[in-house]
Amino acid sequence: MAVENIKKVKLGHYPTPLEKMENMTKLLGKGELFIKRDDSTGPAFGGNKTRKLEYLMQEALDTGCTAVMTIGGTQTNHGRTTVGAAVKLGLKPILVLMGEDTGYLSGNLNLDAMMGADIYFVSNPAKLMEVMKDVTAKYEEQGDKVYNIPGGGSNPLGAVGYIMSVKEIMQQMEEQQLKIDHVVCTVGSMGTYGGMLLGAKYFNAPFDVIAVPVAPEPKDKKVADVVAFVNEVSKTYDMGVEITAEDVKIAWGPEDAPYSGEAYNKPDPVTREAIITLAKNEGIMLDPTYTGKAFRGFMELVEQGELIKDGESAMFVHTGGAMALWTKEHLDDMQGQLRANCSTTQI
């Protein structure tokens, strides 16, 4: 079936806004800068997972599932959006999370709990597969049929959401008479970047798509993984696109201070500075794990003249996740920078 005709359930609000960042454009002084607000897709605050979940949840419904299980870290945005989508569709939400139950539910866990998710914390990552099997068996014994969604919703079906987002962007560009030459997003489990890269080739988009990694990884391996993922998705849906390593554009940042920071989900002051810059100029909140890192990359590429050449413009894809700002560890780590960024007066 042609990728355009794959059935999906409606979960989000589309098109998500495509807006000019007037103040960031002035601040950086190079080209015109836009933002695609995929942080406001809904449900449960949404983010990039909603586009993927529309296709995955359709399959869950079509196959008669009554429960949905997915995996991630304890603060997974994907998990929170999956829970929101499941409750909206009347399915039982099950999260299998790698990490400890600290006894305090903050950030995404606060929201997962509010929506009534069944949450299983797994201390030993080596036991993950076993736990998933046992949890599935437990629900199936009770008469449920469990739909299993991979981490990040990043399989070929989930990626269709981001393939199709390219069409939405091209339509908005036409309606708003915009010229966008470069699009920057994060790359984690690859569904977003892989989907957009494939969508850009398939729909002949007038822009290229550049990714910023969210964790330090061997460069050649990441590029090879993206190539393999994109070509697998293309083959699955008979899209006739085949990419090579030359098509994959990943901005790693300086060797001594990469955009990914030291580690996945490790708060660092440089990433937080990027978050604060967008917050104080546009009133838009990024997250410390994904979009803060990617936006730092976006700003530096613009400032250094690497992204935008004469007369060009660029768009940042905001993929959501800002609720991670309210996890205890991020709040604790941010206090100094917050105090320095505002004025407080006790009267």
Ligand SMILES: Cc1ncc(COP(=O)(O)O)c(C=O)c1O
């Ligand atoms: C807010 C946010 N942005 C970006 C990503 C990365 O997207 P992908 O996993 O599709 O590469 C994630 C993944 O969880 C996310 O939560």
